[in-house]
Amino acid sequence: MKLKTILMGTAVAGFGSVATAQEMANDMTLVSWGGAYQSSQQKAYAEPYMEMNPDVSITWDESSPEAVAKLRAMNEAGNVTWDLVDVVAADAIRLCDEGLAMEIDADEILAEGDDGSSAEDDFGDLLVSDCFIPQIVYSITAAYRPDRLPEGAPAPDSICALFDTETYPGKRALEQRPINNVEWALLCDGVAKDDIYDVLETEEGQDRAFAKLDTIKDDVIWWSAAAEPPQLLADGEIVMGSSYNGRWFSAIEEQDQPFEMLWDAQVFDLDGWIIPAGLPDDRLARVLDFVNFATDTQRLADQAAYISYGPARQSSAPLVGDHAELGIPMGPHMPTAPENSKNVFVYNYSWWADYRDDLDSKFQAWLAQ
Amino acid sequence: MSDATQDGPVLAADGRPLKASLRSALRRQKMRALLLIAPLLIFVLITFIAPIADMLFRSVENGIVSDTLPRTVVALDDWDYGSGEVPDEPVFEALFVDMYDASERKIHTRLGSRLNYEVTGVSSLFRQAGREMEDIGEIYEDQFDALDENWTQGEFWAQFMGDPDWYSEAAGAEDPGPTFVMKEGMDELLPLTAEAYQMFATFAQEEDEDNVATEDPWALVHARLYQDLTAGAGEGYDGFGAEELAAAREAVGDFESTTYKEAFLNVDEDWADLEIWGTIKAYSPNYTPGYFLKAVDAQLTPHGVEAQPDDQAVYVKLFGRTVWMSLTITFMTILLGYPVAFLLAQLPMRQSSMLMILVLLPFWTSLLVRTSAWKVLLQQQGVINDLLVWAGIINDAGRLVMINNQLGTIIAMTHILLPFMILPLYSVMATIPPTYVRAAKSLGATNVTAFRRVYFPQSVPGIGAGSILVFILAIGYYITPALVGGTDGIFISNRIAYHISSSLNWGLAAALGSILLAAVLILYWAYDRIVGIDNVKLG
Known part of the structure; x- marks a missing residue:
């Protein structure tokens, strides 16, 4: 097996030290999302790696939002110029299905946890696809502005406040896609959390979700970029909205916006790496060496110093420290913190892989009505 | 001419028949012209026409089923x-x-x-x-x-x-x-x-x-x-x-x-x-009308072609909306652009170049910046609403909704596409000799009549050119509608973008794109028949 020899090369090299047994390319193109997230990766993974390997140069490409399409186009053209691509879990599943991402064996290519647990155990359920190397847990969660609530209204403590336009009049911002919204709709329509996907599988269940969304349709501003809701909330355009928890964190802590988080029924989602399929040996060797380093326990914990996303390894959680600039402890801002994750919704990837096309066309038709 | 009295064909100086000699000279000229444009032609073919053709071909291509199974x-x-x-x-x-x-x-x-x-x-x-x-x-x-x-x-x-x-x-x-x-x-x-x-x-x-x-x-x-x-x-x-x-x-x-x-x-x-087996069978041929059917809200099922259920039909509606809104935007740019172009053509050089800069400045500004600026202006807590509330025209509860709907898309896109109307209009108007209008007036026409019967007809080619430009650009727009369009202000191109980059259903995206392309070509053809493309002046 070709892969195995490479892996042994990496294993011999161990963490950090430059592998000499296997020829490695010195240039690497990493693809990520840009902004604060990419700079957290640069500081936590790339800079220490380049310090240890001074010959290596890393090019960043901010193409993750279009990664799926671009990777397919590159693959068809037979010229994949990317070495490592940061994508959300749902895209990783799609890329894996399309044969555009390389299948990996977590125990073989990823480092063991600091506590000695195998990579597979350490990442646990987060290995949602055969091609996916998880990095962070983020969540889609709600936030509101206490100063814009009507007089006497209690501070919202449930996600269903989104659907309660009587107590909390005003616009709310939701993501323009069915995922998350239909689950929240059913949850607030009285469906038990564990039954949601069973209900959604039926025609009546889907109608029920859209009927619930209908009740707030006129009050919703649909967003497609996660930066929009914090902006809308800051402008006073909306009273509450959903976005990534890291966006809310940076608005609240870094920009001193008067927002409050509404952690109830936050939806966990994952982001991580995939390795494009069909890389030449020397580039693959370099990428595997980098990935092994960049996803070890310490590196994942380090990233949390720059952005409020939870490390995907269980063994990283105790190592999460303070924010690099603000100096505040990051632990309580993680979506995975016990205080925040009292009521968490776990999003079912394989279910959505099947139903995404169908529900999306229904959602679009519903929007257009 | 003495030649006319001679029998036989007219001869050129070298003794060959003049007709043949002329023809070969003409052919040489054509060849030279072709050679001159050959680099560009080949470049366009390889980098533009071929990829588009390849992409559009995906709308019917379906070899995957018979290749895999x-x-x-x-x-x-x-x-x-x-x-x-x-x-x-x-x-x-x-x-x-x-x-x-x-x-x-x-x-x-x-x-x-x-x-x-x-x-x-x-x-x-x-x-x-x-x-x-x-x-x-x-x-x-x-x-x-x-x-x-x-x-x-x-x-x-x-x-x-x-x-x-x-x-x-x-x-x-x-x-x-x-x-x-x-x-x-x-x-x-x-x-x-x-x-x-x-x-x-x-x-x-x-x-x-x-x-x-x-x-x-x-x-x-x-x-x-x-x-x-x-x-x-x-x-x-x-x-x-x-x-x-x-x-x-x-x-x-x-x-x-x-x-x-x-x-x-x-x-x-x-x-x-x-259903699974029926679908595998229905999609087993190498070419399928399936994507095109999807694009017009129908579906190829094992039972044959069926209309998409109402709760999933969206594309016909979006096509209609895209065309209707593009026409509205084109009309708005004519309405706003014509007076500006007229002014540009009439004013003395100094003032007109000042005005020209004002037209071009937004043209040079990033599309995203202009779209975001409209957000700031139009939103409910935005500048325009604040002004209206301050002036007492509306009260605080009755702030106008001008964005995240069709109105927002029309306003923002009209502004963004305005230079594409003004510039061709101006270039046509600048060539209309002022003496014509003066002559009409000296023959007794009023200002209105002189404009209506003498000036306006001569500016029509500019309107035609501007309209074609604006309409074709508008029909394919997607960034602006995505940002300010909300739910009822988005275009078919937003769905095409979604299928290209997110759902990876490139076949459907190609079918939708082909229909859009065909619609533009038909409109272009109709325009040519009615107005005549020779009457269009782009400068």
């Missing part, structure tokens, strides 16, 4: 969806072989995603089935192994199936070794096994770059060997492994076995779903 597609020929019965064992057997090969090549999930556009749930059905194929094959592999360990040895199989000359060369060779050659007569002796082994050998050499001489074969080969032997094949063989084969022939009668249909139903009972 070739045997199943053939086996399904005899099956009729109308019979109401799930296909029989031969189809499942073919599916097993195809699926085994596809899952080794990791292409089964790609087909799963493709068919998932048509039937919800196929994606995971295929993903799951791919994982189980090996288990089905292993039922037989384990039993052959228990019978004689040779049956799971790569070297044994290579000598059993391979040509002796090939084997002597391949044994000990470095990976991937010489191309596998089947022993003569093997495909008649054990037809199914030979086919499966050939599939394995091809895969091992081409994809994995392993040497077939030492590589252990797939479990599929054992399943096929069982099939061959129970059918009575393998008689009278006396080459390498004849003893083992004879023993196996004796033993297979007692082997534990399963039908493939049962095996698939064990994996997932959805394999007994008629």
